[in-house]
Amino acid sequence: MKIFIAGATGAVGSRLVSPLVAAGHEVTGTSRSEAGARRVDAAGGHGVVMDGRDAASIRRAVLDAQPDVVVHQLTSLSAGFDFKRFDEVFAVTNELRTRGTDALIAAAHEAGTERIVVQSYTGWPNERTGGPVKTEADPLDAHPVPAAANTLAAIAHAERATVAAGGLALRFGSFYGPGQSLGEGGEMLEAVRKRQVPIVGGGAGVWSFCHIDDAASATIAAITRGDAGVYNIVDDEPATVSVWLPELARAIGAKAPLRVPAWIARSLIGDFGVAWMTTARGSSNAKAKAQLGWTPRYASWREGFRTGLGTR
Template sequence: MRVFIAGATGAIGSRLVPLLVADGHDVVGTSRSADRLSAIDAAGARGVVMDGLDAASVRTAVVEARPDVIVHELTALAGLTPDLKHFDTAFAATNELRTRGTDHLLAAAAEAGAGRFIAQSYTGWPNERSGSAVKSEADGIDRHPTDASRETIAAIRCVEEATTAAGGLVLRYGQLYGPGQAIGRGGEMVEMVEAGRLPLVGGGTGVTSFCHIDDAASATAAAVTRGAAGVYNIVDDDPAPVSEWLPALAAAVGAKAPMRVPAWVARPLIGQHGVSLMTKVRGSSNAKARRELGWSPAWPSWREGFRTGLG
């Protein structure tokens, strides 16, 4: 099939391109920068320049490609170190791509006659922070988010609702880790752990669901040909509290065990949202993705992934 990847030089897009080429698909991938098209071409696809926030640019790129499938991986997350106290500010550009950018892609998809639309989303902290520790796709997005994350939650809800209303698939990736990620060798979070600057807040009772970056790409490749319209959690098999995974990450990178600090001490530094990430968030189940996409993670647990898959 002809597959159009919006955001083909990003963390997932760059890994997705060679997978789809190897599967025999005719792939067109976009980048905002002409300087990065060579990487797309080298992977066996055809690179085109596209500005995801410019409706005319999106329309031209999609209509000329005439894709059967569009994969929406547009973000502005490269090199981002979120300020947890001002979370929405850090994610403002990505939020625009999840709102206006999604609208532009869906309009172009309809005009080009693309029969399948796949969009990335996120699972973990957007989950309702009450009830069961592990959520399915049937559980809603948090209706009472932290003040610092309201705009980002709204953008996530927007991309999900627009995509599913158009008959598309939404892939909610868990906390990504691996080469090139914040949780990866040389990544921002690993550097914080190595420097002893990432403490365990409160009881560390927040539950995280991880996904190795290569597993995120393989799940997306599976969704190109499998799965009905709807939302899918793309996570590993092992949701775990921060009190387990943060010390394990420190051990995996040869760092000292993280210090513990009370939530009231941490709140002025990382804000309500940062404390929530450490103490209140919920994990996610991958049962639906396993069942309906025929996908299973090559890294079923972050425990082994942290030891051997950080890059």
């Protein structure tokens, strides 16, 4: 098949080119720069420069490629992480999830593309009431914290547009592993080493994790399997912050995390950070296992934190 990867030098996209080429597919991968396009070439694909915020650039790249499958992995997450300025940090990514998604779907339709697979996210966007673990049938948060409202709206838009176009939206859990913030040398992992990531309140927020290589394998599965719809791509063990954070510290040889009351943490990480640490809900991967035939290599973050944080 001819496969077009928008964002082929990003966290997930960079892990797709080589295995897809090895499987016999013709892969076109985009980057914002000539240097990135050359990295796609080196991986066996055909690298092209594309501006994911420019509909004309997207249309030209897709029509030139005439792909059977379009995979949307466009993000812009190099600005660091700030709970209090969440929407500001994700502003460009949100544009890629809205205008970028719309432009990719329109170009794919014009090119006669049969399938589209789009990156989404699960975890804090889940409704923060009811049981601790949500499925794809459960609603997103109807009352998001204002600091993340635009980001949630962009996620919801990407999912709606994708499913309406007959595509698959993959809701990835929180990434960890090589090259990630929660990976060796990454910003979040180093903050845990320095005891700068505390357990807030009772630490009752539930997180669902996804090793970066499992995100890639799920994407490859979705290229050929599964009906149109939304799929949670997470491991088998959603866990509260009070459980996973001390285990992560132990796995990397750091001191146990501090405990901070929510009212103190709010001044440091804002309402959104407190909500994620105390009221977030996890996600079930049962649908992805059943319909995509996908199983995570790291079934639990426990194993992943011990053996999967290092370099590729």
